[in-house]
Amino acid sequence: MKKSNFGTVDQTEQQKSKLIHKLFRTREFSLLIVITLVFIVLAILKTDSFLKWKNFEAISNGMVFDLAIVSGMTIVLILWGIDLSVGSVLALTSVLTAMMLRGGVPIFLSVMLGLGAAAACGAVNGFLISRYRIAPFIVTLGMYSIARGLAVVLTSGYYLASLPKAFVTVGRSKLLGVPLSIIIIVLLLVVLGILLKHNRFFSQMYFVGNNPKAAELSGHDVKLVLFFGYVISSLMAGVAGILMTSRLAMGFSGFGQLAELRAIAAAVIGGASFSGGEGSIIGAALGVILLALINNGFVLLNGPPDWQQAVSGIILIVAVGVDAYRRRKERRE
């Protein structure tokens, strides 16, 4: 066997600097730059209104729910799938939890059962997708209508208010000046992020989404991983639902409208791809932050409110288009 020229000290040094270069080229880094730029622009243009702590509080309060959902969506996208039901699961969880709270069920139990219901939705999705190989968009499209419909039927469309004070304060209380809900979500995201990058079971998702056939032949538990991915996505939607119920002090079947579309946009901006195998929690979070900043800028700059949705749509198209174009270029090379 030929003796190979393995790396000398010089080569490992070269590798180290290459790593730093690699860091610079990641999606997350570019996003950070863009966010910083937007931040600076807004700070200059609207110094008074933008830089107020109250403004940032408003931005982050608004972001909390999207952050929860986008992390689940990222996981599902990594798995080469999609979850259209997250908004509906959010609403269903909100409704069920509120109903139980009003019915006198202890807070802890209500929350657990609410999350359980969310997980059940995810389990149904995951089961149909992993076991029967039905296309994710069809399955989650079905759950989208069924979950939301159930929520409406249970409440006849009415708000469910008069929730126990203890429950409501959680959504509004602060810890050392930072809203509790933000702390909870950030913690969850950190945990998920660490699991995705450092835990064997979770990181399998990248393999499964990149090339399910090769993953199967490499001994990965493709079905189990897929199943769990969808359960997690719905669970995160459930978490968002409970937090929203607490913050707004009501259960409502109309919560979470268009949440899935915002989540898709943020996730794709954050580096996830519709062809699976790519994406990160950090990227997704940055995507949400960027969109929230742009939104905030829009409002502060007195952009016509009616144009908000149109702009979101255009951003989504551009994000999808650029992503597709980038992938095409990569494939060519």
Next chain:
Amino acid sequence: MMGKQPILSLEKITKAFASNTVLNEVSMNVYPGSIHAVIGENGAGKSTLMKIIGGIYTKDSGEICIDGKSVTYTSPSQAIAAGISIVHQELSIAENLSVAHNVFCNREPINAFGFIREKELNRKVAAIFLKLGVDIDPKDRTANLSVAQQQLVEIAKAVSQNSRLIIMDEPTSSLSDKEVDYLYSIVDGLKAEGISIIFISHKLNEVFRVSDCISVLRDGNMIGTKETSETDMNEIISMMVGRHIDDLFPPKSTKITDEVIMEVSGYTKHGMFENVNFSLKKGEILGFSGLVGAGRTEVARAIFGADPIDAGELQLHGQKVKIKYPKTAIAKGLCYLTEDRKLLGLFQTTPVKWNIVSASLRNFVSIFGFYKKAKINAQSIEYLKKLDIRPFNDEIQVINLSGGNQQKVLLAKWLSADPKVLIVDEPTRGVDVGAKSQIHNLLRELSEAGIGVIVISSEQPEILGLCDRVLVFCEGKITKDFGNTAVTQEDIMKYASGVSLAENRGEKE
């Protein structure tokens, strides 16, 4: 027949993909009304040649003449216009449409407004079927037809395009004996109409039965064309295989013991392979030889648990095991390196490092399943060194590596899984000479260290040079276990091309 002008004349056709020359100055003449067989081993270039004739690929150099006139075309529709059509191995039938619509795919007779004249369409198709002697209802839905019948629809399509030359790629691969007979009667009928047929086949007995002349391709070169009546199987076989073994292989094993590492009994999957029995001894490299579609990969996948079986037993180190999933196989030390490294073996857009550990993640975790990154890095670097993988960078995506290096990464992946039995499928396909040699030496090292090695290969020199014992597969059965006797390429080809099977069945004249 030889005196007439050829309908198709190929003059020094050359084609290369990237740096790989697939066809090297191939010349061939096809005469009107003749059935012309083109045969050769896997990778000889038959399929590429047909695609060039059919307009799917463009030649790099050389000349194509039809009826003596030089032609150039760049698309299949131009080839069809010139009178040439291909009946592919993978049929392109639209199942939901009627037979007639498939025959006249997008060329149905229409009236002034563009509406299809259904009655005229059915009439025309019925006429073609009548001429061919085919009994299919033009109005029938194609989904209701058997594969053999669908193939006849494709042939009718070629006839409807007024083709004077029809190329058939492995037409009998999915047909039963009776259907094969029927197909050949159709082919004779076409011949009687003055239509020429080129057909690619591996089955020598069929070739001899039906063809007027045989052209042999080997490694992209046209070795020669012979009148079928003036040659015999042995001559054709030696034309197919005759080449020098100029690669240096590692010395054969000195440590073959009688200890049986793996025993396969009665493995059967209907339609794929039947009653496969063999044992793998410690210290030997066992080779699976045979032609594409002979069932070697299917058997390997079944043993590995990637596909289910209808019957069979597996023993590893004397213990009976039931393997239903690749996960189980890997856990028991049985690893399979896939034939297709790009799509099934590697994660192309994932870094080299992660590919290397992708089948052995469990070896690199501590409690609760968290990675020991240092261990992964060390393992990855170790394999980069050991297998001389270039460039020396485990962070880049696998897709950026050359074929040979990708194959080495794939090997590293399976070595990292601590195999006790390693089945490698086409281990050096698309790999440069230097890397080939490294891989061969590595495989020999493994077998000497007591790991069972099975090599599936379509490259005869590799089988003969590397393996201690050779099993030959044909049509899903093991037709010969050569044991430790000296083997020649002709021997292998004989058992690979079904000659022995035909002898068993009693060759029909």
Next chain:
Amino acid sequence: MNRIKTLPKKIGTHNLALITINVVLIVVMASISPYFLTGANIEVILMGFVLEGIMAIGMTFVIISGGIDLSVSSVLPFAAIITGFMLKAGWPPFVAIIITLISSVLVGFFNASLKNILNVHPFIATLATMLTLRGLALAISSGANLSGFPESFFFLGQGRALGIPFPICVFIILALVMGLLLKKHRYFRQIYFIGYDPQAAKVSGMKVERFFLFVFGLSSGLAGLAGVLAASQYGAAHISFGIGSELRVITAVVIGGTSIVRGGSGTMFGTVLGVLFMAIIYNALVMSGISTYWQDVVNGIMLLAAIFFVEFMKNREKAVN
């Protein structure tokens, strides 16, 4: 007797089943309420789904070709609103309608181009377009209800021809013409090859990319037509028109037997039957006072059931052979 035996082959077993289901449905509804089969009620039933029906005609083409078009539910209000604007600005209805139709078709071209040039899956592409268009419509109209259209415009949505409401006439004519073209015209029939195996179709020389432009343009164009009719029917244009209609339209097409999982199969006759079925069901749902969300649930379940049924029948036919 033989004529009846060949009926399944001629019409297709799926369509036969659908006809039966529709007949049973009608009988059941009629027995529940004697009012059901009156002319007035039939008109209500059909008018309640006619716009979706028109969109379903275009959607049939898209799904047979192997794609999907979610943007129709946004093209409708978008078309209604820009028509409204032009009418209020004094433009002659004829001109306004033409411009609206052209704009709608251009949306379809955009969808097709995302697929052709950037290789974006139609689901994602039309999802993004749907969101954007609705946003644009909202932006242009500021959520207001546009009204005050010229008298001459109302004929389209409120007029009658031979006693039949004009929109229904439009649907019938479109279904007949498009159905005929789909069944018998060679250019249109390419859709079955392209939908089943686009690669093979390309190799056979069919201009696949151009065809997708045509198919998506048709779907969006018909959605635009539906928008124009809606504006005419209600005498108003509002952003809320057509919400949720993409789900209803797709369900009607899938119930009609068009496979959403793999392209290359489907008939206009089936779609018409599916539209009829949906019209009756939706009428029943609306009459019973069930909220729109509950309707969406039923719709979602019907869609899933229809998909399963269509695929199940396909597999059964394969197994039989």
